Amino acid sequence: MIALIVALGVTIVLFMLTGQGKETPDPIQKFREQSRSQLGSNRRLGRSVDTSALRQRLDRFRSFLEPADKEELGEARMQMIQAGYHGRNAVRDFHAAKFVLALGGLLLGLAYSLVLPPAEGSSILLTVVPVLVPTLIGYYIPIYWVGKRRKERQTQIQRGFPDALDLLLICSEAGQSMDQSIARVARELKAGYPALAEEFATVSHEIKAGKDRLEVLKDMGERSGNADIRSFVTVLIQSATYGTSVADALRVYAAEMRDKRVMLAEEKANILPTKLTLGTMMFTVPPLLIILIGPSVHGVIVMLSTADFGL
Incomplete structure (x- = not known):
């Protein structure tokens, strides 16, 4: 074997x-590698x-x-x-x-x-x-x-997305465009949620490169693997299609995300007593039984060891 x-x-x-x-071998590979090595020092x-x-x-x-x-x-x-x-x-x-x-x-x-x-x-x-x-x-x-x-990355994106929506809403109501708001959110979230900040920075760079904003946001939803981001992109598409205010759509969706965050927190809080029950039974019931029943068991053992059954 x-x-x-x-x-x-x-x-x-x-x-x-x-x-x-x-x-x-590719005859153009050498020139490609030379051009990539020259451009590599300028990439940020x-x-x-x-x-x-x-x-x-x-x-x-x-x-x-x-x-x-x-x-x-x-x-x-x-x-x-x-x-x-x-x-x-x-x-x-x-x-x-x-x-x-x-x-x-x-x-x-x-x-x-x-x-x-x-x-x-x-x-x-x-x-x-x-x-x-x-x-x-x-x-x-x-x-x-x-x-x-x-x-871990998807969890971080899910936790930081409600804050990102609030920042987008604040920037939009302050008079900034959507592109400027996305770039500002990418800078502000860099310390707390680096994965989400990286996604928004990628969106900002792709928009500056000339790609369509909605297509870039769709790609962001696919990259992040988050259903909330895909729903957010759908909201922006509907807002652009029907000509409604983007700030109003962001306000409604941000409120829904905050409610969802509260519901998730309440769900975890309700599950916590169930998880603590097993630990309580394992670490509390055995010492309690020893304290309550231990002296009786000890007395029975001593009595049986000293008893004379007339044998």
Whole structure:
């Protein structure tokens, strides 16, 4: 079994180094890399292009590390963006991390099996588990990390969105345009809700680049994965379609978001006594029983030990 696992790992590595590495080089790639390296120093969003040897090597295995289907690739990129990784090579780096960590876990398990081999006559399960467990752990560590980042980011966006609506309403009633309000909200929320501030900053930059505001806001709703933001975009579309005031629509929707926040807080407060009941029973009832019944049990034991039954 160990020999088969070693052969499988070596075969995968040789396949990557021989089969996938022989791709036809792009004659314009050199000029692209030069232009990207020149523009990288002027970028202010922290997404500079890394031209290191590792990243160039990963480019050779792009077809192996990225899904071939465009729909699957788009879904994978959307998941990485929702987790906060906006780089164009985020999907490739994610799959590369899974492969490298799984291979490292495989080698670690093989080394452990060689140093401390199982006893003779052991079952196949005891032989495979020391190799299989580190491999699975290394494979699922990137998946767990990305899922955790995605959930934390969506939670932060959900908590900060009512405050963002209030700031948008204040800026709109103060006479600022929607574009100016979005840029101001991005600056104000940077300290408290950096994920939501990043989304509003992206919207502001895309609007300045010439994209349609409603399309940019729709993209923001898809990136954030938040139903409230998508509903907010629908409200703005309806306001623009029927010609109603944006400030009035923001006022009504902001009030609904505040009511929703209060309802969520009340829901958590109502669930708290139920959660405390189990802890109260575990840490209060046993000491109470010991205090009340303990002396009686002790007296019965002493009486039975000193009693003379005439035997």
